[in-house]
Amino acid sequence: MTQSGRGGASRPELREQILAVAAERFAVVGFRGTSLQDIAAEVGCAKASLLYHFDSKDALLAALMNPAVADLAQLDQRLAGLDDDTARRTAIDGFIDLCLRYQRQIAVLYAEIPQMLHQPAFCDLEQKIDRLLDALSGRSGRLDDRFAALVVLAGVAAASSKHLDLDADQLRPLLAHVIDRTLGQPSSGPTDA
Numbered sequence: 014m015t016q017s018g019r020g021g022a023s024r025p026e027l028r029e030q031i032l033a034v035a036a037e038r039f040a041v042v043g044f045r046g047t048s049l050q051d052i053a054a055e056v057g058c059a060k061a062s063l064l065y066h067f068d069s070k071d072a073l074l075a076a077l078m079n080p081a082v083a084d085l086a087q088l089d090q091r092l093a094g095l096d097d098d099t100a101r102r103t104a105i106d107g108f109i110d111l112c113l114r115y116q117r118q119i120a121v122l123y124a125e126i127p128q129m130l131h132q133p134a135f136c137d138l139e140q141k142i143d144r145l146l147d148a149l150s151g152r153s154g155r156l157d158d159r160f161a162a163l164v165v166l167a168g169v170a171a172a173s174s175k176h177l178d179l180d181a182d183q184l185r186p187l188l189a190h191v192i193d194r195t196l197g198q199p200s201s202g203p204t205d206a
Contacts (some may be wrong), residue, residue, distance in 0.1 A: 015120050028066045030056050040120035040174070044074060079124070081115040082138065089141045097152045104148035105196075108166070109188045112173035113181040120174035142166070149196065158196075165192050 034055045038047040049070055053060040067073040088107040092100045112119060149162035169188050176184060 024066075026043070027056070027058060027062065031058075031063055031066055031073070032077055036077055036117040036121070039074070039077070040117045044070070044121060049073070049113075058153070070168055076123075078118055081111065081118045084114070085138075085145070089144055092144065092148045095148075100148040101151045101196075102118050105189065105192050108145060108169065109133055109185055109192070112170050116174050116176075119170045123171060123174065149192075151196075158199055163194050166194050168195075 022189050026047065031052060035047070036053050038052060038055070042051075047070075049063055049067075052073070053063045056063070062161060063073075067076060068152060088104070088111065092104055142169075146162045149165055150158040169192060172191075173184060173188065184189055
């Protein structure tokens with residue numbers, strides 16, 4: 014027996030349709046501005062069918078964001094054992110990949126950051142982001158390098174979430190060029206942080 018949605022989709026297909034519609038609506042209208050009924054109507058299923066897959070809007074948001082958080086955790090683990098220069102390059106390339114893969118989730122995240130950080134699913138997100146910033150700054154410890162990394166982190170994420178019309182092959186070289194220009198080489202000198 015299948016749960017019906019667009020075209021009588023199977024349960025796994027319906028779940029993916031719900032996630033796709035939720036990602037689009039949350040990115041455009043916002044998490045708070047979207048109801049489960051809105052999502053169900055756009056998918057073409059009953060709200061009860063949606064609730065079969067996700068018992069709340071928070072559960073739907075967590076399911077939508079969990080792959081991005083998991084990939085950030087993998088990047089965090091890869092960076093841990095690398096020397097400073099290798100960590101910086103890996104952080105740049107890995108962060109671009111994350112931004113391109115999860116453009117819609119980033120759009121949702123930017124609109125909902127304060128509320129999202131209080132959810133259990135995102136409890137260690139700030140620590141992962143801090144370690145990514147450290148790697149992007151070349152682990153220099155200088156305030157100016159850390160600030161440049163923060164500008165890159167926020168700017169690249171925002172830019173990639175605003176250009177959903179461009180594919181990853183178009184965006185990747187642009188983002189890499191801008192990051193390299195913005196970060197340059199980490200400063201060498203006394204620690205300012």
